[in-house]
Amino acid sequence: IVLRAPWKKIVCTPVDISLKTNLNAELLNRVKAGHSAAANYTAKYSRLYGEYNYLWDELAAVSWLDPSLITKSETRYMDVDLGRGAGYGNILTWMESDKPKVEVQPVEIQVDLDTQRFYNEFVDLLTSETPKP
Numbered sequence: 001i002v003l004r005a006p007w008k009k010i011v012c013t014p015v016d017i018s019l020k021t022n023l024n025a026e027l028l029n030r031v032k033a034g035h036s037a038a039a040n041y042t043a044k045y046s047r048l049y050g051e052y053n054y055l056w057d058e059l060a061a062v063s064w065l066d067p068s069l070i071t072k073s074e075t076r077y078m079d080v081d082l083g084r085g086a087g088y089g090n091i092l093t094w095m096e097s098d099k100p101k102v103e104v105q106p107v108e109i110q111v112d113l114d115t116q117r118f119y120n121e122f123v124d125l126l127t128s129e130t131p132k133p
Contacts, residue, residue, distance in 0.1 A: 004105070011110065023055055076106070077105065078093045093107070
């Protein structure tokens with residue numbers, strides 16, 4: 001099943017770039033020093049488990065708010081298996097030169113980021129007070 005919807009732009013934050021992030025004690029302590037509701041919630045419920053504390057969703061959200069955090073990306077053509085079998089969710093990508101002869105959309109795949117800026121924005125977002133309506 002191919003991504004066929006005519007979106008103006010599709011951005012993918014893959015696992016590969018997410019593995020360049022890590023919630024560690026120092027970063028968590030920076031968030032815990034905040035007094036916002038989000039910082040209090042994070043301080044209460046966040047736990048570090050071994051060395052694998054990747055910030056997958058957080059990176060996707062923060063890079064959506066500030067795309068300049070992404071320092072390298074590639075345009076590829078993507079297909080996602082939406083069948084109900086064992087391959088559900090598997091992704092295939094192609095370059096322009098080897099894409100299939102079916103309609104596929106270009107996808108911006110994030111490859112690298114300014115990790116320190118990401119961490120700073122992550123902390124700033126969690127420790128800032130919620131704006132009044």
